Amino acid sequence: MRRITVIALNTFRENLRDKILYNLLFFALLLMGGSVLLADLTIMEHRRIVTDMGLATMNLVGVIIAAFVGIGLVGKEIERRTVYTILARPITRTQFIIGKYLGLVLTLLVNVTVMLAVFIVTLWMYRTPFHAALFQAVGLIFIELLLVTAIALFFSTFSTTTLSAIMTLGFYVIGHLTTDLKGLGENSQNAAVQSVVTWLYYLCPNLDVLNVKGQASANGIVDMSYVAVASMYGLLYAALLLTAACAVFRHRDF
Amino acid sequence: MNAIVIDRLTKVYRSSWFGRAPMPALDGLSLSVQQGEIYGFLGPNGSGKTTTLKILMGLMQATSGGAEILGKPLGDVQVLHRIGFLPESPYFYEYLTAEEFLTFYGHLAGLERAVLGWKITQLLDLVGLAEARTRQLRKFSKGMLQRIGLAQALIHDPDLIVLDEPMSGLDPVGRKQVRDLILSLRDQGKTVFFSTHIIPDVEMICDRVAIVVKGKLLAEGRVDELVNPGHAQSVEVVCEGIKAGEVAAIAAVATRVLQRGEHSLVVLPGPEQVEPVLSAIRTQGGKLVSVAPQKGSLEELFMKQTGATPTGAGWPATVGGSSE
Numbered sequence: 001m002r003r004i005t006v007i008a009l010n011t012f013r014e015n016l017r018d019k020i021l022y023n024l025l026f027f028a029l030l031l032m033g034g035s036v037l038l039a040d041l042t043i044m045e046h047r048r049i050v051t052d053m054g055l056a057t058m059n060l061v062g063v064i065i066a067a068f069v070g071i072g073l074v075g076k077e078i079e080r081r082t083v084y085t086i087l088a089r090p091i092t093r094t095q096f097i098i099g100k101y102l103g104l105v106l107t108l109l110v111n112v113t114v115m116l117a118v119f120i121v122t123l124w125m126y127r128t129p130f131h132a133a134l135f136q137a138v139g140l141i142f143i144e145l146l147l148v149t150a151i152a153l154f155f156s157t158f159s160t161t162t163l164s165a166i167m168t169l170g171f172y173v174i175g176h177l178t179t180d181l182k183g184l185g186e187n188s189q190n191a192a193v194q195s196v197v198t199w200l201y202y203l204c205p206n207l208d209v210l211n212v213k214g215q216a217s218a219n220g221i222v223d224m225s226y227v228a229v230a231s232m233y234g235l236l237y238a239a240l241l242l243t244a245a246c247a248v249f250r251h252r253d254f
Numbered sequence: 255m256n257a258i259v260i261d262r263l264t265k266v267y268r269s270s271w272f273g274r275a276p277m278p279a280l281d282g283l284s285l286s287v288q289q290g291e292i293y294g295f296l297g298p299n300g301s302g303k304t305t306t307l308k309i310l311m312g313l314m315q316a317t318s319g320g321a322e323i324l325g326k327p328l329g330d331v332q333v334l335h336r337i338g339f340l341p342e343s344p345y346f347y348e349y350l351t352a353e354e355f356l357t358f359y360g361h362l363a364g365l366e367r368a369v370l371g372w373k374i375t376q377l378l379d380l381v382g383l384a385e386a387r388t389r390q391l392r393k394f395s396k397g398m399l400q401r402i403g404l405a406q407a408l409i410h411d412p413d414l415i416v417l418d419e420p421m422s423g424l425d426p427v428g429r430k431q432v433r434d435l436i437l438s439l440r441d442q443g444k445t446v447f448f449s450t451h452i453i454p455d456v457e458m459i460c461d462r463v464a465i466v467v468k469g470k471l472l473a474e475g476r477v478d479e480l481v482n483p484g485h486a487q488s489v490e491v492v493c494e495g496i497k498a499g500e501v502a503a504i505a506a507v508a509t510r511v512l513q514r515g516e517h518s519l520v521v522l523p524g525p526e527q528v529e530p531v532l533s534a535i536r537t538q539g540g541k542l543v544s545v546a547p548q549k550g551s552l553e554e555l556f557m558k559q560t561g562a563t564p565t566g567a568g569w570p571a572t573v574g575g576s577s578e
Contacts, residue, residue, distance in 0.1 A: 006361040010347070017349040080345040085406060088311045088339035089362040090331050254313040 003091045004099040011103020015069060021107070028061040028115050032122050047128040051217040054119040055137055059213070062112060062145045063172065069107070070152025071164040073100045074249070079161070083254060094246045101153055101242060108145050112138065136227050137216035143234035144210040148172060150241035151205075157248045174200060175207035205237045255325075257414050257445040258287040258310065262319035265305050265469070279305040281469040282319065287447050287462075289413075292440050294460035295449040296552075298560050302469040303449035304342055307418050311339050324414060335363065338407030342418040342449075344399060348392035352383055352402055355391060356409055363410035370409075377405040382431065396423040404435065415439060417448035421455055433459050453553045463552070465559050472559040481555055488548045489528055491520040496540040503534040517543075 015021055035053035042049060074097070077083040086096060116138055123130050151171050155164035174181065178201055185197035209230045212222045265280040280302045287293040297303050308314040310321060312329060326333040346355060353374055360370040378384045381401040386394065394402065400423050407415055420436075421429045429452075436446050437459055450456060456463050457477055464474040473480055488509070494517050496504075501518065505511050507530055510521040518540075520531060528545060535542055 002364070003362060006358065010358055013354075014347060014349055081341060082345050082347060084308075084311075084313055084341040085339060085344065085346070085359070085403070086362065087313055088334060088337070088341075089359070090334040090364065091362060092331055251315075253315060254308065 003089075004095050004102065007086075007091070007096055007099025008102035008106060011073065011100050012106045015104065015107040018069075021065065021069070021111070024061050024065060025111060025114060028057050029118050031057040031061075032115070032118050036122060036126065047123075047126060048217050050122055050126050050128060051134070052213070054122060055134075055141070055213045055216060058112060058115045058119065058138065059141050059144070061115065062108060062141060063148055065111060066104070066108060066145045066148040067152050067168045067172065068165065069104055070149040071156045071161055071168060073104055073153055073156060074245075075156040075161045075164060078254065081254075087254070093250045093252075097153070097157070097242065097246045097249050101149065104149050104153075105146060108142070108149065112142055112145070131219060131221070133212070133216040133219055133221045136222050137213050140210040140212055140227065140230060140234075143231050144207055147205055147207070147210075147234045147238045147241075150238035150245070154241045154245040154248075157245045157252065171204055172207065174204045176211070178204055178206040179208060205234070210234055255289050256286045256322075257289045258285075258293075258321065258323055258447060260285050260306070260310075260319075260321045263306065263309060263316050263321060264318045265302070265309065265314070266317045279469050280309075280316070280319075283466065283469060283471055284319075285464050285471055285474055287445060289445050290440065290443055291461040292436055292446045292459055293448070294456035294463040295447065295466065296451065296453065296456055296463050296556060297449070297466040298451055301466050303466060304418055305469075306466070307339075307341075307416055307449060310416060311337070335410065336413045338410065338412035338415045340400075340403045340407045340415075340417045340420055343422060344403040346391050346399065346403065346406075349390060351388050351390050352378060352394075352405075353387050355402060356405060359406040360409045365410060373409060377408060380408075380435065381405045397425060397428045400424055401428070401431075404432065408439075412444070414445045414447065417446065419450055420448055421450060421452055429455065453551075453556055457552045465556060467560050473555065477552055481552055487524075487554070489522040489525055490544075490546045490548055491522060491528065491531055491535075492543040492546075493518050493520070493535050493540045494543055496535065496538050500538050501534070503537075504531050507531060521548075 032054050035050045035057075038049060038053065040046070074083075077086070077100075083096075087093065120130055123134075148168070152164060152168045155167045159167065181197050181201050185194050185201065188194050188197065210233075212227075212230075215222050261284050263280050263283040265278070267277040267279055283302065283306060295303055295306070305314065309316050309328065310323060312331075312334070316328070321328050323330075324333050324336055347358070350358065356374045356377065357367075357370055360373065365373065374387075375384070378387055381404055383398060383401055383405070386398065391399065391402065400420070404417075404420065407417070415436075417436075420432050424432060433455060436448070439446055440461075460477060462474070462476050463480070465472045496518050497516065501511060501513075501520075504518075504520055507522065507527040508520045509523050512519040512521075522528060522531060525547065532542065532545075
């Protein structure tokens with residue numbers, strides 16, 4: 001466990017010293033601040049615009065960090081050959097993968113916390129009461145980020161950085177369209193399309209399950225049992241991908 | 255007792271999806287490194303040195319064959335507690351300072367913070383980087399990176415140190431420092447196994463060497479055993495006052511004649527040819543400068559084993575007895 005912690009903390013430190021992360025965070029804070037201006041310029045319900053934009057920004061920036069930093073977690077280590085000296089230490093490859101994953105999870109946690117704090121301040125400035133539904137939405141956004149990180153990490157254990165990025169974003173997009181995919185399959189007359197779509201439906205995670213942003217901005221509290229099941233679904237999927245990533249990485253030559 | 259035993263190690267890189275044929279990197283390589291010795295693993299680029307080291311360090315799996323390190327089979331993670339490794343042209347986390355970098359590797363090796371404090375100071379002094387303790391690695395030169403890499407390999411006081419081209423990228427002073435460091439490690443009873451293609455380094459410090467070409471072991475043993483001690487293999491005669499074109503008689507018996515102005519360097523295959531050449535020099539009115547019997551060198555052996563041809567540095571070479 002100690003070696004996992006050492007790898008995780010080093011990954012966290014690496015992320016903290018990366019200027020791109022600060023740029024993204026600045027971009028997020030700018031968007032959240034901008035939502036106040038946008039709300040003033042529209043005739044729609046101001047509170048809803050601020051809430052929608054805040055949650056969407058948190059989600060977008062979080063996914064960008066999870067996907068792109070996640071791909072580099074292992075990919076960069078292999079490309080720059082820093083992995084050589086680490087794996088020549090008494091550390092298993094599984095410990096290395098889990099440590100890298102936890103390091104990025106810690107980074108995401110800090111980022112989401114900062115963005116949430118700014119979001120709350122924004123809502124407070126607008127005298128908008130924040131309620132449990134917002135925290136439910138942010139919680140499930142975080143679960144989605146854990147899942148996207150695991151997808152990116154999985155692909156980066158056996159693929160190039162570019163290909164990993166394409167596949168991760170592909171998984172993410174399809175993950176939000178699985179319900180439509182199912183409908184497409186059911187309505188298609190072509191057996192091959194039906195087969196491919198069915199495979200994709202079962203293979204890709206259903207990320208829409210983790211999306212309760214709409215309910216949150218409408219102040220609708222989601223049933224806690226739903227949140228619990230959705231969270232379990234996301235965590236289980238991430239755990240499966242991590243296990244697969246470890247299995248692939250264990251057999252990889254450097 | 256052996257620190258490393260490599261037994262018929264074979265590695266074939268698999269064919270790619272695009273139809274590239276499988277590429278053999280190691281072909282039944284066997285060798286052994288004794289504890290407490292400095293062992294040089296010599297070979298030209300692409301001979302399989304790095305592949306061998308990667309397999310030993312668990313970074314790559316062998317296609318067949320096996321190896322034991324410090325009495326443990328390949329893949330035993332615990333034995334890595336006793337091994338320090340420096341890869342070729344190492345890349346490290348450039349956002350870390352030298353101190354943070356060594357702390358990270360120390361923690362990975364299971365060292366406590368209290369021990370690390372003085373250990374880091376000692377190692378930075380040893381590799382001449384005490385001044386750069388708080389500098390980020392991104393500001394390090396290639397030579398400094400090589401030295402901090404050596405420090406990370408030694409942070410946990412290993413019994414066996416495996417180094418891949420440790421002198422590459424270093425200036426003459428840096429190379430001497432690394433050579434001295436390797437010798438001091440041997441004096442402490444540690445085993446050093448290092449790959450290189452810089453022959454003088456091997457000749458100077460290695461107890462034993464192996465020459466590997468195209469994944470096969472071509473020679474292994476003590477340097478002096480390998481190059482036939484005490485037997486002059488060739489004789490170099492240096493003379494002056496003989497012009498090019500006047501040395502037909504000399505060229506007839508020489509393996510090589512190198513001419514620069516009126517100075518001639520004549521390489522003879524053995525001592526038997528010395529007398530005829532000296533008479534030829536006298537006949538031509540030349541002046542003898544020196545006669546030096548040459549013992550075999552590791553470089554000659556290496557060139558012979560790898561099928562390469564040596565050339566005289568700084569001299570226009572004429573090989574095969576003719577002159578310019």
